[in-house]
Amino acid sequence: MASAFFEKVYQVVRVIPEGKVTTYGHIARFLGESRSARVVGYAMNASHNDSSIPAHRVVNRSGVLTGKHFFAGSTLMQDLLESEGIKVIEDRVQSFENHLWDPIKHLNQEDFIQGLTG
DNA sequence: CACCTGACTGAAT
DNA sequence: AATTCAGCCAGGT
Numbered sequence: 001m002a003s004a005f006f007e008k009v010y011q012v013v014r015v016i017p018e019g020k021v022t023t024y025g026h027i028a029r030f031l032g033e034s035r036s037a038r039v040v041g042y043a044m045n046a047s048h049n050d051s052s053i054p055a056h057r058v059v060n061r062s063g064v065l066t067g068k069h070f071f072a073g074s075t076l077m078q079d080l081l082e083s084e085g086i087k088v089i090e091d092r093v094q095s096f097e098n099h100l101w102d103p104i105k106h107l108n109q110e111d112f113i114q115g116l117t118g
Numbered sequence: 119c120a121c122c123t124g125a126c127t128g129a130a131t
Numbered sequence: 132a133a134t135t136c137a138g139c140c141a142g143g144t
Contacts, residue, residue: 005140024126028139034127036139041125046141060126067125 005033009043010050011116012103016057019084020101021093023061030103031113045070056080063096 008031016022024040033039040058044067047053056077060066068077068091078088087094103109 003140025128028126033139035137037126038124038138039126039140042141044125055125058125065125070125
């Protein structure tokens, strides 16, 4: 079991809809830790312990696949995204904002955290 | 035990 | 507008 923050991150990542992506910053902000975007990324690094976490749907604020290096091979992350209908060119998600899934807009922040802790 | 690094980001210079 | 700095947490050296 990872830290509480890691768990929250995982919970959010797990509910990202197929064919959608979000960013480290959005997740951090959604969790009320807008300054911990970096830790979100670090949580993803540790997410290799759990295969149920679609880490490929998390990119940086520019839609760049900064974490692809941590996937097997050099195109697995891109391949996964493209298989969900997201076009990726040179490690960048095309029409990024169009595919962006903002947890702050699609989830109820308080309820989510309440349900998580309770 | 202290210090450094890392899938980030926003503010300041 | 581009570069630098600070903040967050965990794990490795």
